[in-house]
Amino acid sequence: MANDTNDALFDPERTAYLPPLPVPGGAAQSHAHARHAEQPAFEALFAPSAPESIPPEGIAGHAAGAAAVSGARRRHVGLIVTLCVFAALLVALVGGFFGARAYFADRVAPGVSFGGTSLAGMTADEARNVVAAKADESKIAITASDGKTATVSLKDLGVTADVDGTVMNLLNAKSGGTLGAEIARINPWASSDVPLSLSTDKLALANALTERFVHEDDRAVASTVAYADASSNFAVTAGRDGQSPIAQPVEQAVAAVAERPGTVVNASVTYESVAMPVSVGTAQQAADQANARLASKLVVNNGSKKSFTVxxxxxxxWIGFDTDPEQGTVTLKYDDAAVKSYLEATLPNELKQDMVKASVVTNKAGAVMTTLREGVDGVTVTGVDDAVTAVTAALHSGESATSTVKTETTKFETESRAVDYDSPNGDPHVVVNLSEQKVYAYKGSTLVNTFLTSTGKLSTPSDNGTFFVYIKYESKTMRGADYVTPNVPWAIFYNQGEALHGAPWNPDGIAKGEPRSHGCVNMNVADAKWVYDFLPVGAMVQVVGTTPTAAVRAS
Structure with a gap:
């Protein structure tokens, strides 16, 4: 080649431009060389040299190389653009998925319909309104074989629409636990038509058809069971033979309404002569089973002193009956929700136990002489679930059961009062001497007063022993096996039903010292008032001596 410098710029074997060589002494060439040195590597690789620097024999190679570089460059840029577009779409799809999933988390999913109406995007309350409205609009148009017709609502046929259950099914439609299921749930092209949840009381349905299509005198009536308040048990009302509509076509129409809520579905009804749909014997068996449950004892306690019997x-x-006229059966059913509700509302109050302090009387050494009041732990009910489970199971089985609620316990405290009955002028107490028919009042060892009395007669004697006053009444009606005495004054009870008290009806017996009472210590009213004021609750009453057979004092 004539121009070695230009030859060096392009090498056909490499199909790429090479850096130009410096030409000494050439200003233009030196300037080009300097500019080339300042260019970035990208320009050094891809910027073509001036045309005049390419020799004629290198033009073809130069063109081929330029074309190859240009194609590579376009492919490189296209790949970058494609990757960017793909990344943007991916980000949009992921963002859209999570956004849609969050939006429809508590709403009806796209593609979900009810009765042919799309409910996509509705909240539970909005869907509930639609479901309730369509349930109300659902009707069965019945034509009987004798020409009678009636268009009847579901409710009138004893059919219950579970609105809340249907709404739950709508909200859960197309749901799943996997990512694929989550994607499918928000896919608007994946459809799901949710039916109306219905439950049918077959006895109510049969009765409804009978009432509309069969004259009262011609009806076949099932024997039924119901609770009678007067007898406090379940009793049977006998049925009778007669005509009855065949309910199966209506039941099929109800099933069709579930799939097409909000519509009117036709049904044809014919009649048949039937025996009593449910016999008296069958109904009585169910009544007996129910009454056995009434006789069972369902007891719940708090683990301490209190218990409650339902x-x-x-x-x-809680007991109901499923009567199937077609099968001629009556079976017991139970309202478990009512059991739970009742026990949760009742047991915390019935089994609550207030803490009661124990009250004791001690001597000077601290030994307990008597307990005036038993201590009671405080109990608070914290949970009734175990009782609910036990009572529900016993109800179903017909057996008695005793269960215990969960509680928190507060231990009772004890308060004591020390007394001194041995020292002079100590604490007040009395001694009842049966032999002498007298009452002696002491302060410690000091006698402070003496009173006449009439104690229990030989057939109902006053008990000997050491007792303590546990309650006092200014006036009290006193009862026994053969007497009722109202307004007994200044009664001081110390031994179950035995008391010191005023006896205005027995002044003669008191004066003579003749035992005449049913076990109490009769005193003159003024004397009884003095002792009432003298003895505090917890004071000692000692009964000594022997009941005499006659008066101990002359009249």
């Missing part, structure tokens, strides 16, 4: 009248409210 009243039979309450148990009766």
């Amino acid at each position: 009243p039979a009248a309450e148990i009766a409210k």
